Amino acid sequence: MTLVLLALVLLLPEPRAADRLRVRGPKTPRDGPRAGADPDRLALAADIDLYAACLRAGLTPAAAAVALAEAGSDPVTGEAWRAVSALLAIGVPAERAWAEVADLPGLGDLAGLARMSGRSGSAMSEACGRISAGLRAAAADRATARAERAGVLIALPLTACFLPAFLVLGLAPVVISLGTELLS
Numbered sequence: 001m002t003l004v005l006l007a008l009v010l011l012l013p014e015p016r017a018a019d020r021l022r023v024r025g026p027k028t029p030r031d032g033p034r035a036g037a038d039p040d041r042l043a044l045a046a047d048i049d050l051y052a053a054c055l056r057a058g059l060t061p062a063a064a065a066v067a068l069a070e071a072g073s074d075p076v077t078g079e080a081w082r083a084v085s086a087l088l089a090i091g092v093p094a095e096r097a098w099a100e101v102a103d104l105p106g107l108g109d110l111a112g113l114a115r116m117s118g119r120s121g122s123a124m125s126e127a128c129g130r131i132s133a134g135l136r137a138a139a140a141d142r143a144t145a146r147a148e149r150a151g152v153l154i155a156l157p158l159t160a161c162f163l164p165a166f167l168v169l170g171l172a173p174v175v176i177s178l179g180t181e182l183l184s
Contacts, residue, residue: 041139043074044106045132047081051110052128061114061124062088080107106135 047068054064065085069078080101087097098111109131117124 040074040076041106041135041142044077044104045135045139047071047074047077048106048110048128048132048135052125052132055123055125055128061094061117077104077107080104105138106131109134 050071051064051068054067055061059067062085065081065088069081069085083100084097087100088094094117095115098114101107102111110128113124113127113131
């Protein structure tokens with residue numbers, strides 16, 4: 001058995017150096033392909049907390065969005081903050097300005113909140129805390145799912161290698177010796 005495996009290894013072609021050094025594209029998650037770039041939920045929660053702190057400090061929603069755009073957040077959400085801040089700075093209504101980020105998780109909730117606040121004048125800072133808490137909980141759930149999936153994936157090679165080795169090296173000699181003793 002060992003000789004067969006050694007022969008198979010020797011027959012495999014040697015990998016080229018160019019293949020080992022090649023830069024590979026972005027990997028897709030095991031849960032399926034991404035529809036678009038997914039922002040880091042923890043960074044987004046921190047951004048929303050910072051936005052709420054700016055509002056509590058007395059900044060207008062437009063000035064708070066400018067502060068977030070200049071803070072240099074996550075690359076995915078940084079563009080969204082810049083777009084919203086630019087639209088709010090030139091006087092575009094809140095409904096139109098926040099529509100730019102409605103498809104991003106977390107920012108979509110904040111966009112709905114900002115549009116409602118623009119119509120009714122309700123305070124946004126407390127609701128921002130709930131949105132960021134939800135984003136942190138979603139990030140924790142995703143991390144837990146990845147850790148559980150890793151445990152399953154680690155057990156597969158163990159099962160594929162240990163079980164056959166146990167059968168061949170542990171049970172087969174016992175069965176063969178019992179069979180030879182019964183025949184003699």
